[in-house]
Amino acid sequence: MKILVIGGGGREHALVWRLRRSTGVEKIWCAPGNGGIANAAECIPINISSLIEMVNIVERLHPDLTVIGPELPLVLGLADELRSRGFAVVGPGKEAARLEGSKVYAKEFLARHAIPTAKMYGVFEDVTAARAALDRVGWPLVIKADGLCAGKGVLVTSSRAEAEEFIERAMVRGEFGEAGRRILLEEGLAGQELSYIVLTDGKRVIPMAPARDYKRAFDGGLGPNTGGMGAYSDDNLLPAELEERINRDVVQPTISGLAADGLDYRGFLYFGLMITADGPKVLEYNCRLGDPETQAIVLRMDFDLAEFLMAAAMGDLRSRTAKWKSAASCYVVLAAGGYPEKPRIGAEILGLDRIRESEGLVVFHSGTLRENDKYYVCGGRILGVGGSGVSVREARRLCYDNISNIASAGCRFRRDIGVAPEAVLSATAESRRD
Numbered sequence: 477m478k479i480l481v482i483g484g485g486g487r488e489h490a491l492v493w494r495l496r497r498s499t500g501v502e503k504i505w506c507a508p509g510n511g512g513i514a515n516a517a518e519c520i521p522i523n524i525s526s527l528i529e530m531v532n533i534v535e536r537l538h539p540d541l542t543v544i545g546p547e548l549p550l551v552l553g554l555a556d557e558l559r560s561r562g563f564a565v566v567g568p569g570k571e572a573a574r575l576e577g578s579k580v581y582a583k584e585f586l587a588r589h590a591i592p593t594a595k596m597y598g599v600f601e602d603v604t605a606a607r608a609a610l611d612r613v614g615w616p617l618v619i620k621a622d623g624l625c626a627g628k629g630v631l632v633t634s635s636r637a638e639a640e641e642f643i644e645r646a647m648v649r650g651e652f653g654e655a656g657r658r659i660l661l662e663e664g665l666a667g668q669e670l671s672y673i674v675l676t677d678g679k680r681v682i683p684m685a686p687a688r689d690y691k692r693a694f695d696g697g698l699g700p701n702t703g704g705m706g707a708y709s710d711d712n713l714l715p716a717e718l719e720e721r722i723n724r725d726v727v728q729p730t731i732s733g734l735a736a737d738g739l740d741y742r743g744f745l746y747f748g749l750m751i752t753a754d755g756p757k758v759l760e761y762n763c764r765l766g767d768p769e770t771q772a773i774v775l776r777m778d779f780d781l782a783e784f785l786m787a788a789a790m791g792d793l794r795s796r797t798a799k800w801k802s803a804a805s806c807y808v809v810l811a812a813g814g815y816p817e818k819p820r821i822g823a824e825i826l827g828l829d830r831i832r833e834s835e836g837l838v839v840f841h842s843g844t845l846r847e848n849d850k851y852y853v854c855g856g857r858i859l860g861v862g863g864s865g866v867s868v869r870e871a872r873r874l875c876y877d878n879i880s881n882i883a884s885a886g887c888r889f890r891r892d893i894g895v896a897p898e899a900v901l902s903a904t905a906e907s908r909r910d
Contacts, residue, residue, distance in 0.1 A: 477498075477500045477501050477502060477540045477541060477782055477786070478501075478502055478503040478504075478505075478537075478539045478540050478541075479495055479501060479503070479504050479505070479539055479540065479541045479542075479543060479782065480504075480505045480506075480507065480533075480534060480537055480539040480541070480542045480543070481495070481504065481505070481506045481507075481517070481542075481543045481545060482506075482507055482522075482524065482530065482542065482543065482544045482545055482546070482549055482554070483506070483507075483508075483524065483544070483545030483546045483549075484506070484507075484508045484509050484510045484513070484519075484524075485510070485545070485546065485767055485842045485843075485855075485857070486767055486768060486770075486771055486809075486840045486841065486842040486857065486859070486860055487545050487546075487764075487765055487766070487767035487768075487770040487771070488506060488509070488510075488513065488545040488546075489510065489512055489513045489516075489771075489840040489841050489842070490770045490771045490773075490774045490840050490862075491543060491545060491765075491770065491774070491781075492504055492506055492513055492516050492517045493516060493774065493838060493840070494774040494777055494781045495543075495781055495782050496516055496517075497781075498780045498781055498782035498783065499780060500780075500782060500783065501782050503518075504516070504517040504518070505517060505518050505519075505520055505537060505539065506518070506519050506520070507519070507520040507521075507522040507524075507530070507533055508520065508521050508522045508523075508524070510841045510842065510843070510844050510845070510846075510854075510855075511841055511844035511845050511846030511851050511852075511854075512839065512840065512841025512844055512846075512851075512859065513841060514846055520533060520537075524546060524548055524549050525548060525552070527549075527552045527553065527554060527557065530549060530554055531554070531557050531558065531561075534558055534561075534563060535561070539563070540564065540786075541564045541565075541566065541782070541785060541786050541789060542558055542563055542564070542565050542566070542567075543565075543566045543567070543785060544565065544566060544567035544743070544764065545764060545765070546764065547573070547576050547577070547624055547762065547763060547764055548624065549567075550567050550568060550570070550573040550576070550577075550763050550764060551570065551573045551574070551576070551577035551624065552570070553569065553570035553573075554567070555567040555568060555569050555570070555573075555742075555743070556569040556570050564786060564789040564790060565742070565743075565789055566742065566743045566744070566785050566788060566789050567742070567743040567744075567763070567764065568739070568741045568742065568743050568745075568763050569739070569740065569741075571739055572734060572739040572740075572741050572763065573763045575761040575763055576624070576760075576761055576762050576763040576764075577623065577624055577763075578622055578623060579620045579621070579622050579623075579660055579760070580599050580622050580658065580660055582760065582761050583596050583660065583662075585733060585737075586758055588733065589729050589730070589732070589733035589736070590729065591725070591726055591729050591730060591733070591758055592725060592726065592754075592755065592756065592757045592758065593757050593758045593759075594618065594662045594663045594664070594665050594750075594757060594759070595662060595663040596660060596661070596662045596663075597609060597612065597613045597614075597617075597660075597661040597662060597663070598660065598661055599622075599658065599659070599660045600647075600658065600659055600660070600661070601657065601658045603643060603644075603647040603648055606643050606647065606659060606661070607640060607643060609661055610636055610639055610640065610661075613661055613663075614663055614664075615634045615664070616632060616633060616634040616664030617632075617633055617634070617639055617661060617662075617663070617664055618630065618631070618632050618661070618662045618663070618664050619631045619633070619639060619642050619643065619646075619659055619660075619661055620659060620660050620662070621646050621652045621655050621656040621658075621659055622655060622656070622657070622658040622659060622660065623652070623653075623654060623655025623656070623658075624655055625652045625655050625656070626703055627691065627701060627702060627703040627704065628652075628700070628701055628702070628703070628816055629646070629652050629655060629656060630701055631701075632664055634664075643659065646659055647659065665750040665752050665757060665759070666750075666752065666753075667750045667751045667752040667753070667757075668688075668750070668751045669688065669689075669748070669749065669750055669751075669759070670686065670688060670713065670714070670749045670750075670751055670756075671686070671687045671688060671689055671707070671746065671747075671748060671749070671766050671769045672684075672686065672714075672722055672726075672727070672746075672747040672749055673687070673744060673745070673746045673747070673765060673766060673769065673773070674727060674744070674745050674747075675743070675744055675784060675785075675788050675793070675798075676731060676741060676742070676743070676744075676745055676788065676793070677742055677787065677788045677790075677791045677792060677793040678731075678734070678735065678740050678741045678742055678791055679731070679735075679791075679793075680793045680794070681723075681727060681731060681745075681793075682784065682788075682793060682796060682797070682798050683719070683723075683798070684744075684765075684773050684798070685709045685711075685773050685776045685777075685800050686709060686710070686711070686713040686714035686719075687707050687708065687709040687713070687766070687769040687772050687773055688707060688708060688709075688713055688769075689704045689705075689706070689707040689766060689768055689769050690704065690705045690706045690707065690890060690892075690893055691704055691705070692705070693705065693811075693815070693816060693890075694890065695890050695891055695892045696892065700816055700817065701816070702811070702815065702816045702856075702857075703767065703816070703856070703857060704766070704767055704768040704769075704809065704857075705768075705808075705809045705811065705889070705890045705893070706768055706806070706807055706808045706809050706860070706889075706890055706893030706894070707766075707768045707769045707771065707772040707806075707807050707893070708772055708804065708805060708806040708807070708868050708871065708872065708893060708894040709769075709772040709773055709775070709776055709804065709805045709806075710804040710805075710867075710868050711800075711802070711804075718751070718756070721755060721756060722747070722749065722756050725755060725756060726747055726749070726756055726758060727747065730745070730747070730761075740791075742788050742789055742791060743763065743764065743788065743789075744763070744764050744765045745761065745762075745763065746761065746762035746763070746764065746765065746766050746769075747761065748760040748761070748762065767842075768807050768809055768860060771807040771838075771840050771860055771862050772805045772806060772807040772862060773805075775801075775803075775805040775807075775836070775838065775862050775863075775864045776800050776801045776803065776804075776805050776864065777798070777800065777801070778799040778800055778801050779798050779799045784796060784798065801864070803836070803864045803865060803866055803871070804864065804865060804866070804867055804868045804870070804871045805862060805863065805864040805865075805871050806862070806863055806864075806865075806868060806871035806872040806874075806875045806893060806894045807840075807860050807861070807862040807863075807875065807893070808860055808861055808862075808872075808875045808876065808879050808889050808890070808893045809842075809857050809858075809859075809860040809889060809890075810857075810858045810859050810860060810861075810879060810882060810884075810887050810888075810889050811856060811857055811858060811887060811888055811889065812843070812853050812855070812856050812857075812858055812884070812886065812887055813885065813886020813887060813888065814886070815856040815857065816856055819843075819853075819855065819856035820853070820885070820886050821843070821852075821853045821854050821855065822852060822853060822854075823852065823853045823884045823885040823886065823887075824850055824851070824852055824853075824884065825844065825850075825851040825852065825853060825858065825859070825882065825883075825884045826882070826883045826884065827881040827882040827883050828851060828882060830878075830881040830882075831861070831878050831881060831882070836863060836864040836865070836874070837861070837862070837863050837864075837874060837878060838861070838862045838863075839859055839860070839861055839862075839882075840859060840860050840862060841858075841859045842855055842857040842858060842859055842860065843855015843856060843857055843858050843859075844858060844859055853884055853887070858884065858887060859882070860879075861875045861878050861879040861882075862875065863875040863878070868894045869894075871894065872893060872894035872895070875893070875894075876891070
């Protein structure tokens with residue numbers, strides 16, 4: 477099997493790493509890839525915002541399977557274009573990808589199919605109306621830019637001043653571009669956050685190992701939202717009774733809702749959940765694997781990923797059951813100075829030669845550029861270290877013992893990944909109301 481992975485982040489590096497361990501895989505390309513992926517696959521320069529360019533690459537390479545990693549190619553309709561040409565693809569079509577591409581569309585889908593989620597106060601395209609609505613909402617409050625913002629278009633706050641500032645940034649200053657021209661306001665939920673990801677052929681689902689990510693920039697859940705600063709995976713995250721309820725109340729109604737809406741969904745579907753006192757509620761959908769959850773999850777895979785992905789692409793997962801290693805895993809992100817607002821790029825990355833990688837200790841690159849035998853920072857999230865162990869404590873110790881060997885000017889990492897769960901909102905958030 478020859479496989480093309482679209483994307484160039486840590487998630488795609490993790491996919492390439494796992495696919496190389498599939499018995500039937502002969503060749504892997506990654507477009508555009510990054511400095512680290514180049515050691516494991518043939519990287520092909522490409523602009524993933526250009527639909528024509530991506531289609532042309534697939535037509536030229538003619539892979540047996542194309543796996544679309546990031547959200548942008550999905551929202552642009554790459555999966556539709558490729559399937560219309562007879563290619564096997566992992567990833568939903570353009571209409572289904574609106575579940576991630578538009579927060580408003582996702583809320584309408586959730587309401588239409590009676591799937592539990594946070595109460596919505598309204599959708600606004602006028603800044604004056606959005607500001608006025610702050611007089612009528614409950615606190616804490618969640619404000620979301622409608623479109624794709626690389627994980628940075630959400631504010632959770634109990635401060636009216638912060639809310640007004642975010643509305644100004646999105647709707648007046650245009651910091652999120654067209655994605656922020658329309659915003660929605662919804663209630664803040666108290667509870668614990670959980671990432672629940674499935675692989676589906678449109679009818680059947682294969683659950684991935686449970687994972688929890690850390691979105692805030694700094695220790696203790698402080699600072700701005702990021703694309704993700706780390707994650708861990710452990711079976712204790714998800715008791716059997718809770719998983720049964722998530723499947724009954726959220727997953728199956730979503731799969732049935734997609735079918736009822738005439739959408740043929742083949743690929744990964746990510747449920748960003750808040751586990752509240754009333755049960756699981758959907759915070760967001762992603763139409764692909766999460767990053768950095770993927771990096772923690774692949775360390776626990778004990779099945780042939782390429783075989784499962786091809787089966788999903790062909791619409792025939794049948795009775796397959798994924799096997800998982802009992803060990804826990806942890807993944808810690810090394811970020812550039814200034815991330816997420818203004819990451820500083822260009823510095824050399826030192827210390828990678830001190831990491832002795834193995835099946836249970838891996839470095840996944842995100843924003844790196846390789847020149848000769850040296851690596852340089854070219855993105856906000858530079859790379860991450862993933863480790864596995866008999867417990868989360870052992871896995872995180874392995875990560876931190878090794879990531880401390882890596883250095884680049886101004887870079888930093890959170891030191892509490894895997895220690896304390898980070899909820900989107902804590903039950904004490906109400907006390908911080910202005």
